[in-house]
Amino acid sequence: MKLPKHVAIILDGNGRWAQEKGLSRSQGHQEGVKALVELIKYTNSIRLEELSVFAFSTENWSRPKTEVDYLMGLVEKGYKKYQKEIKDLGVKIKVVGEREMLKPEIQKIAQEVEDATKSNKGMNLNVCFSYGGKQELVRTFKKLEGKEITIKEIQNNLDINNDVDLLIRTGGNQRISNFLIWQLAYAELYFTDVYFPDFKKEDFDQAVLYYNNQERRFGGLK
Numbered sequence: 001m002k003l004p005k006h007v008a009i010i011l012d013g014n015g016r017w018a019q020e021k022g023l024s025r026s027q028g029h030q031e032g033v034k035a036l037v038e039l040i041k042y043t044n045s046i047r048l049e050e051l052s053v054f055a056f057s058t059e060n061w062s063r064p065k066t067e068v069d070y071l072m073g074l075v076e077k078g079y080k081k082y083q084k085e086i087k088d089l090g091v092k093i094k095v096v097g098e099r100e101m102l103k104p105e106i107q108k109i110a111q112e113v114e115d116a117t118k119s120n121k122g123m124n125l126n127v128c129f130s131y132g133g134k135q136e137l138v139r140t141f142k143k144l145e146g147k148e149i150t151i152k153e154i155q156n157n158l159d160i161n162n163d164v165d166l167l168i169r170t171g172g173n174q175r176i177s178n179f180l181i182w183q184l185a186y187a188e189l190y191f192t193d194v195y196f197p198d199f200k201k202e203d204f205d206q207a208v209l210y211y212n213n214q215e216r217r218f219g220g221l222k
């Protein structure tokens, strides 16, 4: 089986996972973190080149403050708990999104994880946090002021430069929700009803199998 080079995943369904079990949404997010760590370990172990995870969108700032605060707290807790483990895995982490919207403590964590993993040789892991696809494009176009606008220039100046080969969205909805607008131009799209906390390596394999069954023509003919 062929592994896609760049997989992107929209981690959705934490809240519904919890609600269906009579738990709080917070507990769903807590389980989501565990599932994410397992996913990172697995994809790195099979030598995936690049994984982009959508963990918090620019639109998610509009959720109730209690939920937003909880999610930010999870980042701080998760950083403490998994810092060493993630570093030892050898993955190279990039935090992508509207950083200035994050509180200083989280901005500091983002900088620290990037610095601590920058010479790692494992999977490239893009953590999209406070991320919006349209916002990334605006930021990119601003960098190009005065230059000739070409596809190549735009691509080279994005935060995430590589096109996505396979997009996975958990949680049953079939939409992009302002994720990697540009990079998804020719991605294969895989939607599953599985809520993210229940998403296991077998589900990832299932998505890769789907990917392998697609004929990627890029507009040409086979």
Ligand code: IPE
Pocket (backbone or CB within 6 Å): 011, 012, 013, 014, 015, 016, 017, 055, 056, 057, 060, 071, 171
């Ligand atoms: C995804 O789960 C995690 C974030 C967006 C932070 P949700 O919180 O969107 O869960 P549902 O979609 O309400 O079930």
Ligand code: IPE
Pocket (backbone or CB within 6 Å): 010, 011, 012, 013, 054, 055, 056, 057, 060, 173, 175, 177
């Ligand atoms: C998309 O999920 C964002 C993340 C998973 C981080 P949402 O739950 O926020 O998206 P909508 O509201 O269903 O579009």
Ligand code: MG
Pocket (backbone or CB within 6 Å): 012, 013, 014, 171
């Ligand atoms: Mg959701």
